[in-house]
Amino acid sequence: MRTRAATTTLRGLALASHAGPTVLVTVLAGFFAVGVGSGAGTTALVTAAVLSGQLSVGWSNDWLDARRDRAVERADKPVVAGLVSVRQVHAAALLAAAACVVLSLATGLVAGLVHLVAVASAWSYNAWLKSTVWSWAPYAVSFGLLPLFVVLAAPGDRVAAPWAMAATALLGVGAHVANTLPDLEDDRATGVRGLPHRLGRTGASVLAPAVLVAAVGVVVLGPPGPPTTVAWVGGAVSVALAVSAGVVAVRRTTSRLPFALSMAVAAVCAALLVLAGPDVALAG
Template identity: 90%
Template structure:
Protein backbone atom coordinates (compact mmCIF):
# COMPACT_ATOMS: atom_id res chain seq x y z
CA UNK A 1 0.00 0.00 0.00
CA UNK A 2 1.35 3.43 -0.96
CA UNK A 3 1.89 6.13 1.70
CA UNK A 4 -1.05 8.09 0.28
CA UNK A 5 -3.34 5.07 0.42
CA UNK A 6 -2.18 4.31 3.95
CA UNK A 7 -2.92 7.89 5.03
CA UNK A 8 -6.37 7.75 3.42
CA UNK A 9 -7.16 4.46 5.14
CA UNK A 10 -6.06 5.91 8.48
CA UNK A 11 -8.26 8.95 7.98
CA UNK A 12 -11.27 6.82 7.06
CA UNK A 13 -10.71 4.69 10.13
CA UNK A 14 -10.47 7.82 12.26
CA UNK A 15 -13.68 9.22 10.79
CA UNK A 16 -15.48 5.91 11.39
CA UNK A 17 -14.43 5.95 15.04
CA UNK A 18 -15.27 9.64 15.44
CA UNK A 19 -18.77 9.05 14.10
CA UNK A 20 -19.73 7.28 17.35
CA UNK A 21 -20.54 4.25 15.24
CA UNK A 22 -22.45 2.33 17.92
CA UNK A 23 -25.19 4.91 18.62
CA UNK A 24 -25.21 5.95 14.96
CA UNK A 25 -25.92 2.42 13.77
CA UNK A 26 -28.50 1.73 16.50
CA UNK A 27 -30.54 4.88 15.82
CA UNK A 28 -30.31 4.41 12.05
CA UNK A 29 -31.42 0.78 12.20
CA UNK A 30 -34.23 1.70 14.61
CA UNK A 31 -35.46 4.36 12.17
CA UNK A 32 -35.34 1.90 9.28
CA UNK A 33 -37.33 -0.74 11.16
CA UNK A 34 -39.76 1.95 12.30
CA UNK A 35 -40.32 3.02 8.70
CA UNK A 36 -40.91 -0.54 7.55
CA UNK A 37 -43.18 -1.21 10.53
CA UNK A 38 -45.51 1.71 9.78
CA UNK A 39 -45.95 0.56 6.18
CA UNK A 40 -43.46 2.62 4.22
CA UNK A 41 -42.40 1.02 0.96
CA UNK A 42 -38.78 0.20 0.10
CA UNK A 43 -38.15 3.65 -1.41
CA UNK A 44 -39.42 5.78 1.51
CA UNK A 45 -37.81 3.41 4.01
CA UNK A 46 -34.43 3.71 2.30
CA UNK A 47 -34.76 7.49 2.13
CA UNK A 48 -35.69 7.80 5.82
CA UNK A 49 -32.82 5.51 6.77
CA UNK A 50 -30.33 7.49 4.69
CA UNK A 51 -31.55 10.80 6.14
CA UNK A 52 -31.22 9.52 9.71
CA UNK A 53 -27.76 8.08 8.96
CA UNK A 54 -26.49 11.39 7.60
CA UNK A 55 -27.93 13.25 10.56
CA UNK A 56 -26.37 10.86 13.05
CA UNK A 57 -23.00 11.11 11.31
CA UNK A 58 -23.16 14.90 11.51
CA UNK A 59 -23.95 14.71 15.23
CA UNK A 60 -21.20 12.20 15.96
CA UNK A 61 -18.54 14.09 14.04
CA UNK A 62 -19.57 17.44 15.46
CA UNK A 63 -19.23 15.95 18.95
CA UNK A 64 -15.60 14.95 18.40
CA UNK A 65 -14.85 18.22 16.62
CA UNK A 66 -16.27 20.39 19.40
CA UNK A 67 -14.77 18.20 22.15
CA UNK A 68 -11.32 17.92 20.60
CA UNK A 69 -9.69 20.45 22.91
CA UNK A 70 -11.15 18.82 26.04
CA UNK A 71 -10.22 15.33 24.83
CA UNK A 72 -6.61 16.40 24.25
CA UNK A 73 -6.49 18.02 27.69
CA UNK A 74 -7.30 14.75 29.45
CA UNK A 75 -5.45 12.59 26.89
CA UNK A 76 -8.46 10.56 25.80
CA UNK A 77 -6.44 8.02 23.80
CA UNK A 78 -9.67 6.30 22.71
CA UNK A 79 -10.59 9.41 20.74
CA UNK A 80 -9.34 9.36 17.11
CA UNK A 81 -8.35 13.04 17.14
CA UNK A 82 -6.16 12.49 20.22
CA UNK A 83 -4.77 9.27 18.74
CA UNK A 84 -3.75 11.13 15.58
CA UNK A 85 -5.95 9.11 13.25
CA UNK A 86 -7.79 12.17 11.99
CA UNK A 87 -7.40 15.92 12.42
CA UNK A 88 -9.86 18.31 14.03
CA UNK A 89 -10.24 20.08 10.69
CA UNK A 90 -11.12 16.84 8.92
CA UNK A 91 -13.74 15.95 11.52
CA UNK A 92 -15.13 19.49 11.28
CA UNK A 93 -15.40 19.25 7.50
CA UNK A 94 -17.02 15.82 7.68
CA UNK A 95 -19.63 17.09 10.15
CA UNK A 96 -20.58 19.98 7.87
CA UNK A 97 -20.77 17.78 4.76
CA UNK A 98 -22.94 15.24 6.58
CA UNK A 99 -25.20 18.04 7.81
CA UNK A 100 -25.60 19.37 4.26
CA UNK A 101 -26.45 15.89 2.96
CA UNK A 102 -28.92 15.51 5.83
CA UNK A 103 -30.74 18.68 4.79
CA UNK A 104 -31.16 17.41 1.22
CA UNK A 105 -32.24 13.90 2.18
CA UNK A 106 -34.57 15.06 4.95
CA UNK A 107 -36.44 17.51 2.73
CA UNK A 108 -36.68 14.81 0.05
CA UNK A 109 -38.98 12.89 2.42
CA UNK A 110 -41.43 15.80 2.36
CA UNK A 111 -41.35 19.38 3.61
CA UNK A 112 -43.05 18.84 6.98
CA UNK A 113 -41.34 15.51 7.66
CA UNK A 114 -38.00 16.95 6.62
CA UNK A 115 -38.33 19.98 8.89
CA UNK A 116 -39.22 17.70 11.81
CA UNK A 117 -36.10 15.63 11.25
CA UNK A 118 -33.90 18.70 10.84
CA UNK A 119 -35.29 20.02 14.13
CA UNK A 120 -34.28 16.74 15.78
CA UNK A 121 -30.76 16.95 14.35
CA UNK A 122 -30.44 20.62 15.31
CA UNK A 123 -31.48 19.70 18.86
CA UNK A 124 -28.70 17.10 18.99
CA UNK A 125 -26.19 19.71 17.81
CA UNK A 126 -27.25 22.03 20.66
CA UNK A 127 -26.19 19.30 23.07
CA UNK A 128 -22.72 19.11 21.52
CA UNK A 129 -22.31 22.87 21.29
CA UNK A 130 -23.78 24.02 24.59
CA UNK A 131 -26.23 22.02 26.67
CA UNK A 132 -23.99 19.05 27.52
CA UNK A 133 -22.33 21.18 30.21
CA UNK A 134 -25.59 22.30 31.81
CA UNK A 135 -28.29 20.78 33.98
CA UNK A 136 -30.41 20.67 30.80
CA UNK A 137 -28.13 18.14 29.11
CA UNK A 138 -31.02 15.66 28.97
CA UNK A 139 -33.33 17.98 27.01
CA UNK A 140 -31.83 17.57 23.51
CA UNK A 141 -32.04 13.79 23.89
CA UNK A 142 -35.70 14.02 24.88
CA UNK A 143 -36.48 16.30 21.94
CA UNK A 144 -34.43 14.48 19.29
CA UNK A 145 -35.54 10.97 20.21
CA UNK A 146 -39.10 12.11 20.80
CA UNK A 147 -39.31 13.52 17.27
CA UNK A 148 -38.00 10.36 15.60
CA UNK A 149 -41.36 8.49 15.41
CA UNK A 150 -43.07 11.66 14.19
CA UNK A 151 -40.53 12.06 11.38
CA UNK A 152 -40.83 8.42 10.33
CA UNK A 153 -44.64 8.47 10.27
CA UNK A 154 -44.86 11.81 8.45
CA UNK A 155 -42.40 10.53 5.83
CA UNK A 156 -44.53 7.42 5.22
CA UNK A 157 -47.32 7.34 2.60
CA UNK A 158 -50.72 8.48 3.80
CA UNK A 159 -52.02 11.16 6.13
CA UNK A 160 -50.93 9.91 9.54
CA UNK A 161 -49.18 11.15 12.69
CA UNK A 162 -47.18 9.40 15.37
CA UNK A 163 -49.00 8.13 18.44
CA UNK A 164 -48.24 10.30 21.49
CA UNK A 165 -47.24 7.23 23.51
CA UNK A 166 -44.57 6.37 20.93
CA UNK A 167 -43.10 9.87 21.09
CA UNK A 168 -43.17 9.79 24.91
CA UNK A 169 -41.45 6.39 24.93
CA UNK A 170 -38.65 7.45 22.59
CA UNK A 171 -38.16 10.68 24.54
CA UNK A 172 -37.70 8.64 27.73
CA UNK A 173 -35.44 6.24 25.83
CA UNK A 174 -33.28 9.18 24.77
CA UNK A 175 -32.99 10.58 28.29
CA UNK A 176 -32.13 7.18 29.76
CA UNK A 177 -29.57 6.53 27.04
CA UNK A 178 -27.99 9.94 27.69
CA UNK A 179 -27.55 9.29 31.40
CA UNK A 180 -26.20 5.78 30.79
CA UNK A 181 -23.87 6.93 28.01
CA UNK A 182 -22.12 9.43 30.28
CA UNK A 183 -21.36 6.90 33.03
CA UNK A 184 -18.05 5.57 31.64
CA UNK A 185 -16.63 9.08 31.16
CA UNK A 186 -17.88 10.97 34.21
CA UNK A 187 -14.42 11.61 35.68
CA UNK A 188 -12.83 12.68 32.38
CA UNK A 189 -15.79 14.97 31.70
CA UNK A 190 -15.56 16.60 35.12
CA UNK A 191 -11.85 17.25 34.61
CA UNK A 192 -12.65 19.35 31.54
CA UNK A 193 -15.56 21.29 33.05
CA UNK A 194 -18.48 19.27 31.66
CA UNK A 195 -21.29 19.45 34.22
CA UNK A 196 -24.36 17.88 32.68
CA UNK A 197 -27.22 16.43 34.69
CA UNK A 198 -25.54 13.03 35.29
CA UNK A 199 -22.36 14.74 36.52
CA UNK A 200 -24.37 16.85 38.97
CA UNK A 201 -26.17 13.77 40.26
CA UNK A 202 -22.97 11.76 40.76
CA UNK A 203 -22.14 8.25 39.61
CA UNK A 204 -24.33 6.30 42.04
CA UNK A 205 -27.52 8.31 41.53
CA UNK A 206 -26.97 8.54 37.78
CA UNK A 207 -26.38 4.78 37.62
CA UNK A 208 -29.75 4.25 39.29
CA UNK A 209 -31.55 6.94 37.27
CA UNK A 210 -30.54 5.57 33.84
CA UNK A 211 -32.21 2.15 34.10
CA UNK A 212 -35.17 3.67 35.96
CA UNK A 213 -35.96 6.06 33.11
CA UNK A 214 -35.41 3.30 30.56
CA UNK A 215 -37.83 1.01 32.40
CA UNK A 216 -40.36 3.85 32.31
CA UNK A 217 -39.87 3.95 28.53
CA UNK A 218 -40.47 0.20 28.34
CA UNK A 219 -43.61 0.63 30.44
CA UNK A 220 -44.98 3.22 28.03
CA UNK A 221 -44.30 0.92 25.07
CA UNK A 222 -45.99 -2.04 26.78
CA UNK A 223 -49.06 -0.15 28.01
CA UNK A 224 -49.36 2.61 25.39
CA UNK A 225 -50.75 0.78 22.34
CA UNK A 226 -54.49 0.06 22.24
CA UNK A 227 -55.66 -3.23 23.67
CA UNK A 228 -54.09 -5.43 26.33
CA UNK A 229 -50.30 -5.84 26.40
CA UNK A 230 -48.92 -8.59 24.20
CA UNK A 231 -46.98 -11.60 25.46
CA UNK A 232 -43.83 -10.02 24.02
CA UNK A 233 -44.65 -6.86 25.95
CA UNK A 234 -45.02 -8.67 29.26
CA UNK A 235 -41.83 -10.66 28.71
CA UNK A 236 -39.89 -7.59 27.58
CA UNK A 237 -41.16 -5.61 30.55
CA UNK A 238 -40.13 -8.31 32.99
CA UNK A 239 -36.67 -8.58 31.46
CA UNK A 240 -36.26 -4.79 31.56
CA UNK A 241 -37.23 -4.61 35.22
CA UNK A 242 -34.83 -7.42 36.11
CA UNK A 243 -31.98 -5.69 34.27
CA UNK A 244 -32.81 -2.34 35.88
CA UNK A 245 -32.90 -3.78 39.39
CA UNK A 246 -29.53 -5.41 38.76
CA UNK A 247 -28.11 -2.10 37.54
CA UNK A 248 -29.39 -0.29 40.61
CA UNK A 249 -28.01 -2.86 43.02
CA UNK A 250 -24.59 -2.83 41.39
CA UNK A 251 -24.57 0.97 41.32
CA UNK A 252 -25.15 1.17 45.07
CA UNK A 253 -22.78 -1.63 46.06
CA UNK A 254 -19.95 -1.07 43.57
CA UNK A 255 -19.74 2.64 42.88
CA UNK A 256 -16.87 2.34 40.38
CA UNK A 257 -18.32 -0.53 38.35
CA UNK A 258 -19.16 -0.05 34.68
CA UNK A 259 -21.81 -2.77 34.84
CA UNK A 260 -24.71 -0.27 35.34
CA UNK A 261 -23.86 1.23 31.94
CA UNK A 262 -23.96 -2.16 30.21
CA UNK A 263 -27.16 -3.16 32.00
CA UNK A 264 -28.81 0.17 31.10
CA UNK A 265 -27.89 -0.34 27.45
CA UNK A 266 -29.51 -3.78 27.63
CA UNK A 267 -32.73 -2.16 28.92
CA UNK A 268 -32.55 0.34 26.06
CA UNK A 269 -32.20 -2.54 23.58
CA UNK A 270 -35.33 -4.20 25.02
CA UNK A 271 -37.22 -0.92 24.67
CA UNK A 272 -36.10 -0.46 21.06
CA UNK A 273 -37.12 -4.02 20.18
CA UNK A 274 -40.58 -3.55 21.68
CA UNK A 275 -41.00 -0.27 19.79
CA UNK A 276 -40.24 -2.03 16.50
CA UNK A 277 -42.66 -4.85 17.37
CA UNK A 278 -45.39 -2.26 18.01
CA UNK A 279 -45.34 -1.64 14.25
CA UNK A 280 -48.60 -0.11 12.94
CA UNK A 281 -49.70 1.03 16.41
CA UNK A 282 -47.03 3.77 16.19
CA UNK A 283 -49.04 5.58 13.49
CA UNK A 284 -52.49 7.16 13.91
CA UNK A 285 -54.83 8.63 11.23
CA UNK A 286 -54.06 12.31 10.63
Protein backbone atom coordinates in the same frame (compact mmCIF):
# COMPACT_ATOMS: atom_id res chain seq x y z
CA MET B 1 1.99 5.25 2.30
CA ARG B 2 -1.01 7.19 1.02
CA THR B 3 -3.18 4.08 1.16
CA ARG B 4 -2.16 3.45 4.76
CA ALA B 5 -2.87 7.08 5.69
CA ALA B 6 -6.27 6.95 4.01
CA THR B 7 -7.10 3.72 5.83
CA THR B 8 -6.10 5.25 9.15
CA THR B 9 -8.23 8.32 8.48
CA LEU B 10 -11.25 6.22 7.54
CA ARG B 11 -10.81 4.15 10.69
CA GLY B 12 -10.57 7.33 12.73
CA LEU B 13 -13.72 8.75 11.14
CA ALA B 14 -15.58 5.49 11.79
CA LEU B 15 -14.62 5.57 15.46
CA ALA B 16 -15.35 9.30 15.77
CA SER B 17 -18.85 8.74 14.39
CA HIS B 18 -19.76 6.90 17.62
CA ALA B 19 -20.46 3.92 15.42
CA GLY B 20 -22.40 1.80 17.93
CA PRO B 21 -25.21 4.26 18.69
CA THR B 22 -25.16 5.55 15.10
CA VAL B 23 -25.73 2.09 13.62
CA LEU B 24 -28.31 1.14 16.26
CA VAL B 25 -30.45 4.26 15.81
CA THR B 26 -30.21 4.04 12.02
CA VAL B 27 -31.18 0.37 11.86
CA LEU B 28 -34.04 0.85 14.30
CA ALA B 29 -35.36 3.80 12.29
CA GLY B 30 -35.34 1.63 9.18
CA PHE B 31 -37.24 -1.19 10.86
CA PHE B 32 -39.63 1.29 12.40
CA ALA B 33 -40.35 2.70 8.93
CA VAL B 34 -41.21 -0.79 7.73
CA GLY B 35 -43.39 -1.33 10.80
CA VAL B 36 -45.56 1.71 10.04
CA GLY B 37 -46.07 0.68 6.42
CA SER B 38 -43.44 2.60 4.47
CA GLY B 39 -42.44 1.20 1.11
CA ALA B 40 -38.90 0.31 0.11
CA GLY B 41 -38.15 3.76 -1.33
CA THR B 42 -39.39 5.70 1.69
CA THR B 43 -37.71 3.30 4.09
CA ALA B 44 -34.38 3.72 2.29
CA LEU B 45 -34.75 7.51 2.30
CA VAL B 46 -35.66 7.64 6.01
CA THR B 47 -32.75 5.34 6.84
CA ALA B 48 -30.30 7.44 4.84
CA ALA B 49 -31.55 10.66 6.44
CA VAL B 50 -31.19 9.23 9.94
CA LEU B 51 -27.73 7.84 9.15
CA SER B 52 -26.46 11.18 7.85
CA GLY B 53 -27.90 12.97 10.86
CA GLN B 54 -26.34 10.53 13.30
CA LEU B 55 -22.98 10.78 11.56
CA SER B 56 -23.09 14.57 11.75
CA VAL B 57 -23.87 14.43 15.46
CA GLY B 58 -21.12 11.92 16.22
CA TRP B 59 -18.47 13.77 14.25
CA SER B 60 -19.48 17.15 15.65
CA ASN B 61 -19.12 15.72 19.14
CA ASP B 62 -15.50 14.70 18.60
CA TRP B 63 -14.76 17.95 16.76
CA LEU B 64 -16.18 20.20 19.48
CA ASP B 65 -14.79 18.08 22.34
CA ALA B 66 -11.27 17.75 20.93
CA ARG B 67 -9.77 20.32 23.32
CA ARG B 68 -11.40 18.72 26.36
CA ASP B 69 -10.44 15.21 25.26
CA ARG B 70 -6.81 16.22 24.85
CA ALA B 71 -6.79 17.94 28.24
CA VAL B 72 -7.71 14.70 30.02
CA GLU B 73 -5.74 12.48 27.60
CA ARG B 74 -8.70 10.49 26.31
CA ALA B 75 -6.67 7.96 24.32
CA ASP B 76 -9.88 6.20 23.29
CA LYS B 77 -10.81 9.23 21.19
CA PRO B 78 -9.59 9.07 17.55
CA VAL B 79 -8.52 12.74 17.49
CA VAL B 80 -6.40 12.31 20.62
CA ALA B 81 -5.00 9.03 19.31
CA GLY B 82 -3.91 10.76 16.10
CA LEU B 83 -6.08 8.65 13.80
CA VAL B 84 -7.89 11.68 12.40
CA SER B 85 -7.44 15.44 12.67
CA VAL B 86 -9.85 17.99 14.11
CA ARG B 87 -10.16 19.57 10.66
CA GLN B 88 -11.14 16.24 9.14
CA VAL B 89 -13.90 15.49 11.66
CA HIS B 90 -15.05 19.12 11.34
CA ALA B 91 -15.35 18.77 7.56
CA ALA B 92 -17.03 15.37 7.85
CA ALA B 93 -19.59 16.73 10.32
CA LEU B 94 -20.53 19.61 8.03
CA LEU B 95 -20.75 17.37 4.95
CA ALA B 96 -22.97 14.89 6.80
CA ALA B 97 -25.16 17.74 8.05
CA ALA B 98 -25.57 19.04 4.50
CA ALA B 99 -26.53 15.57 3.28
CA CYS B 100 -28.98 15.28 6.17
CA VAL B 101 -30.75 18.47 5.09
CA VAL B 102 -31.20 17.21 1.53
CA LEU B 103 -32.24 13.68 2.50
CA SER B 104 -34.58 14.80 5.27
CA LEU B 105 -36.47 17.29 3.09
CA ALA B 106 -36.72 14.63 0.37
CA THR B 107 -39.04 12.67 2.71
CA GLY B 108 -41.48 15.59 2.70
CA LEU B 109 -41.39 19.17 3.98
CA VAL B 110 -43.04 18.61 7.35
CA ALA B 111 -41.35 15.27 8.04
CA GLY B 112 -38.00 16.68 6.95
CA LEU B 113 -38.30 19.73 9.18
CA VAL B 114 -39.17 17.52 12.14
CA HIS B 115 -36.05 15.45 11.58
CA LEU B 116 -33.87 18.52 11.15
CA VAL B 117 -35.16 19.88 14.47
CA ALA B 118 -34.19 16.56 16.06
CA VAL B 119 -30.69 16.74 14.59
CA ALA B 120 -30.29 20.41 15.52
CA SER B 121 -31.31 19.50 19.07
CA ALA B 122 -28.55 16.88 19.20
CA TRP B 123 -26.03 19.43 17.91
CA SER B 124 -27.14 21.83 20.65
CA TYR B 125 -26.07 19.24 23.20
CA ASN B 126 -22.60 18.99 21.69
CA ALA B 127 -22.23 22.75 21.35
CA TRP B 128 -23.57 23.96 24.68
CA LEU B 129 -26.26 22.13 26.64
CA LYS B 130 -24.04 19.22 27.73
CA SER B 131 -22.48 21.57 30.28
CA THR B 132 -25.80 22.69 31.76
CA VAL B 133 -28.52 21.25 33.95
CA TRP B 134 -30.55 20.89 30.72
CA SER B 135 -28.15 18.29 29.28
CA TRP B 136 -30.98 15.74 29.20
CA ALA B 137 -33.31 17.92 27.10
CA PRO B 138 -31.71 17.40 23.67
CA TYR B 139 -31.90 13.64 24.17
CA ALA B 140 -35.57 13.86 25.09
CA VAL B 141 -36.34 16.09 22.09
CA SER B 142 -34.23 14.25 19.51
CA PHE B 143 -35.30 10.73 20.45
CA GLY B 144 -38.88 11.80 21.09
CA LEU B 145 -39.17 13.25 17.57
CA LEU B 146 -37.79 10.16 15.83
CA PRO B 147 -41.11 8.22 15.74
CA LEU B 148 -42.89 11.37 14.57
CA PHE B 149 -40.43 11.79 11.69
CA VAL B 150 -40.78 8.18 10.59
CA VAL B 151 -44.59 8.24 10.71
CA LEU B 152 -44.86 11.60 8.92
CA ALA B 153 -42.57 10.30 6.17
CA ALA B 154 -44.74 7.21 5.70
CA PRO B 155 -47.72 7.17 3.31
CA GLY B 156 -51.02 8.56 4.59
CA ASP B 157 -52.06 11.42 6.84
CA ARG B 158 -50.86 10.11 10.20
CA VAL B 159 -48.88 11.20 13.26
CA ALA B 160 -46.99 9.23 15.89
CA ALA B 161 -48.89 8.19 19.00
CA PRO B 162 -47.93 10.32 22.03
CA TRP B 163 -47.04 7.23 24.06
CA ALA B 164 -44.50 6.15 21.42
CA MET B 165 -42.84 9.58 21.45
CA ALA B 166 -42.80 9.59 25.26
CA ALA B 167 -41.18 6.15 25.31
CA THR B 168 -38.38 7.07 22.92
CA ALA B 169 -37.80 10.36 24.75
CA LEU B 170 -37.35 8.46 28.02
CA LEU B 171 -35.03 5.97 26.33
CA GLY B 172 -32.90 8.85 25.10
CA VAL B 173 -32.63 10.42 28.54
CA GLY B 174 -31.77 7.09 30.14
CA ALA B 175 -29.06 6.45 27.56
CA HIS B 176 -27.64 9.95 28.12
CA VAL B 177 -27.29 9.46 31.85
CA ALA B 178 -25.78 5.97 31.47
CA ASN B 179 -23.32 7.23 28.85
CA THR B 180 -21.92 9.94 31.12
CA LEU B 181 -21.19 7.68 34.09
CA PRO B 182 -17.68 6.45 33.11
CA ASP B 183 -16.52 9.99 32.30
CA LEU B 184 -17.93 11.96 35.24
CA GLU B 185 -14.53 12.85 36.69
CA ASP B 186 -12.93 13.70 33.33
CA ASP B 187 -15.92 15.83 32.40
CA ARG B 188 -15.81 17.75 35.67
CA ALA B 189 -12.12 18.44 35.13
CA THR B 190 -12.92 20.18 31.84
CA GLY B 191 -15.92 22.15 33.06
CA VAL B 192 -18.76 19.90 31.90
CA ARG B 193 -21.56 20.07 34.47
CA GLY B 194 -24.59 18.37 32.98
CA LEU B 195 -27.47 16.95 34.99
CA PRO B 196 -25.73 13.61 35.78
CA HIS B 197 -22.65 15.48 37.05
CA ARG B 198 -24.79 17.62 39.34
CA LEU B 199 -26.57 14.55 40.72
CA GLY B 200 -23.29 12.75 41.41
CA ARG B 201 -22.41 9.15 40.68
CA THR B 202 -24.91 7.61 43.07
CA GLY B 203 -27.79 9.80 41.96
CA ALA B 204 -27.02 9.32 38.27
CA SER B 205 -26.59 5.56 38.74
CA VAL B 206 -30.11 5.43 40.18
CA LEU B 207 -31.64 7.82 37.66
CA ALA B 208 -30.44 5.96 34.54
CA PRO B 209 -32.20 2.63 35.24
CA ALA B 210 -35.24 4.42 36.70
CA VAL B 211 -35.81 6.36 33.49
CA LEU B 212 -35.19 3.28 31.35
CA VAL B 213 -37.69 1.25 33.39
CA ALA B 214 -40.23 4.06 32.94
CA ALA B 215 -39.65 3.88 29.19
CA VAL B 216 -40.21 0.12 29.24
CA GLY B 217 -43.48 0.63 31.11
CA VAL B 218 -44.72 3.07 28.48
CA VAL B 219 -43.76 0.73 25.62
CA VAL B 220 -45.54 -2.24 27.22
CA LEU B 221 -48.63 -0.46 28.52
CA GLY B 222 -48.95 2.37 25.99
CA PRO B 223 -50.58 0.57 23.03
CA PRO B 224 -54.37 0.15 23.18
CA GLY B 225 -55.65 -3.13 24.56
CA PRO B 226 -53.97 -5.57 26.93
CA PRO B 227 -50.22 -6.19 26.43
CA THR B 228 -49.30 -9.25 24.42
CA THR B 229 -47.17 -12.08 25.76
CA VAL B 230 -44.27 -10.85 23.62
CA ALA B 231 -44.65 -7.37 25.13
CA TRP B 232 -44.56 -8.76 28.68
CA VAL B 233 -41.51 -10.90 27.94
CA GLY B 234 -39.71 -8.05 26.16
CA GLY B 235 -40.59 -5.72 29.01
CA ALA B 236 -39.25 -8.14 31.63
CA VAL B 237 -35.99 -8.56 29.70
CA SER B 238 -35.66 -4.78 29.33
CA VAL B 239 -36.24 -4.16 33.04
CA ALA B 240 -33.61 -6.75 33.92
CA LEU B 241 -31.13 -5.07 31.57
CA ALA B 242 -31.91 -1.62 32.99
CA VAL B 243 -31.45 -2.75 36.59
CA SER B 244 -28.20 -4.49 35.63
CA ALA B 245 -26.98 -1.21 34.12
CA GLY B 246 -27.56 0.53 37.46
CA VAL B 247 -25.80 -2.17 39.45
CA VAL B 248 -22.77 -2.19 37.15
CA ALA B 249 -22.59 1.61 37.24
CA VAL B 250 -22.27 1.57 41.04
CA ARG B 251 -19.79 -1.29 41.24
CA ARG B 252 -17.59 -0.55 38.19
CA THR B 253 -17.30 3.20 37.95
CA THR B 254 -15.20 3.30 34.77
CA SER B 255 -17.09 0.61 32.87
CA ARG B 256 -18.94 1.43 29.65
CA LEU B 257 -21.17 -1.60 30.13
CA PRO B 258 -24.06 0.47 31.57
CA PHE B 259 -24.31 2.38 28.29
CA ALA B 260 -24.17 -0.87 26.30
CA LEU B 261 -26.94 -2.28 28.49
CA SER B 262 -29.02 0.87 28.02
CA MET B 263 -28.60 0.47 24.26
CA ALA B 264 -29.82 -3.11 24.62
CA VAL B 265 -32.89 -1.82 26.46
CA ALA B 266 -33.48 0.64 23.63
CA ALA B 267 -33.12 -2.15 21.05
CA VAL B 268 -35.69 -4.38 22.78
CA CYS B 269 -38.11 -1.49 23.23
CA ALA B 270 -37.67 -0.45 19.61
CA ALA B 271 -38.43 -4.02 18.52
CA LEU B 272 -41.65 -3.85 20.56
CA LEU B 273 -42.49 -0.54 18.88
CA VAL B 274 -42.01 -2.13 15.48
CA LEU B 275 -44.25 -5.04 16.47
CA ALA B 276 -46.88 -2.55 17.68
CA GLY B 277 -47.07 -1.46 14.03
CA PRO B 278 -50.29 0.45 13.31
CA ASP B 279 -50.79 1.34 16.99
CA VAL B 280 -47.79 3.66 16.78
CA ALA B 281 -49.41 5.78 14.04
CA LEU B 282 -52.64 7.71 14.53
CA ALA B 283 -54.83 9.31 11.90
CA GLY B 284 -53.90 12.96 11.40
